[in-house]
Amino acid sequence: MNDALLIRNDIDGVCTLTLNRPDAYNSLSMELMQALIAEFGLIADDNSVRVVVLKGSGRGFCSGHDLKQIIGEGEEDYYQCTFDTCSELMQSIVNLPIPVIAQVHGVATAAGCQIVASCDLAVASDKSRFATPGVNIGLFCSTPMVALSRSVSKKHAMEMLLLGDMISAAKAAEIGLVNWVVADELVEQKTDEVAGKIAASSRKAISIGKQAYVRQIDKPLDEAYVECSRVMTENMLTHDAGEGIDAFINKRKPRWQHR
Structure with missing residues (x-):
């Protein structure tokens, strides 16, 4: 025990x-x-x-x-x-x-x-x-x-x-x-x-998303959209977003590097 x-x-x-x-x-x-x-x-x-x-x-x-x-x-x-x-x-x-x-x-x-x-x-x-x-x-x-x-x-x-x-x-x-x-x-x-x-998902994407959720949830609607538009841009610049999109387009399984 x-x-x-x-x-x-x-x-x-x-x-x-x-x-x-x-x-x-x-x-x-x-x-x-x-x-x-x-x-x-x-x-x-x-x-x-x-x-x-x-x-x-x-x-x-x-x-x-x-x-x-x-x-x-x-x-x-x-x-x-x-x-x-x-x-x-x-x-x-x-x-x-x-x-x-x-x-x-x-x-x-x-x-x-x-x-x-x-x-x-x-x-x-x-x-x-x-x-x-x-x-x-x-x-x-x-x-x-x-x-x-x-x-x-x-x-x-x-x-x-x-x-x-x-x-x-x-x-x-x-x-x-x-x-x-x-x-x-x-x-x-x-x-x-x-x-x-x-x-099985990208740790980087999950991390960005969870932290954004916590920050935006109590904001007014317009401020929440400003915040999350910025976050989506930040996310698009990550390695895993590029890898995931390319994998989707080419019908293959993504290879995450969690960055």
């Missing part, structure tokens, strides 16, 4: 990161959050990685913050450090230049649900469940709210935040929190399929 808090496995451009606190439903201790932030920093500069899969070990994906650790410290400075670190983690997912796919089984609650909302794509088991239940313990899920409100509509976000109820994987797909819901035994296979398709 691997005792590391975070397990990394790289195969054919797909980097799988496994949260490895199964006895605590992979709750986000300070140490686990710091390990994730550090790993995303390494991945950002690793041109061999074209897509990241984030999953949990044991019975569930992630149950949120490690409340035993937080309450055990009992100091305002530690609380602030915890939530600042969590915010840094979520932004490291969003700002990573390549896509991150959440592979969800079991529960994804509170900051665990926040991770799913922060990822670019999500594959869920039909047995998985999601919640932002902080209101039930007097601790409103304010930081999860940031990611959730940017992933689903206002009324669906407020429903989850105000009621704190568990929702099914089917409901999560209906409101846009996850992309695919598959039978529990097929969740890894579906994730591999999605990750493999992304990994």
